[in-house]
Amino acid sequence: MPSKDEQDMLKRLRELEEENARLRSATKPAKPTVTETEYKGHPTLTFEGAFRPFSLGLKKLLVIREVWPDVEAFLERHSESNTKPTDDH
Structure with missing residues (x-):
């Protein structure tokens, strides 16, 4: 009979395989x-x-809310719709 650790690892492996297939x-x-x-x-x-x-917990979400204008500015600068292709890349 497999040990508890082996059972946990097999369960996690199945979960990861299912997630990989879904993705x-x-x-x-x-x-x-x-x-x-x-x-x-x-x-x-x-x-x-x-x-x-x-997942994000309460503390991280509170920090994100506090700096949300900076997050929006970052997304505006770096969003794909705003990027312009250059000859270099």
Whole structure:
């Protein structure tokens, strides 16, 4: 009988294989979804879509909210629709 660690590793391997298959089969970017979840008793937001899921906790979200104008300015400067191709690249 496999040990608990081996069972956990096999479970995680299956999860990663399923995620990999889902990401590879995505023909067009799906609209991201945001779900309120909990991690070790702390509230988090989990972001899922045609990318590897990630979570942000309350402290990081509060920091992002505090500097949101800077985030918007960064996105404006670096968004694909605003980039102009150059002869160098």
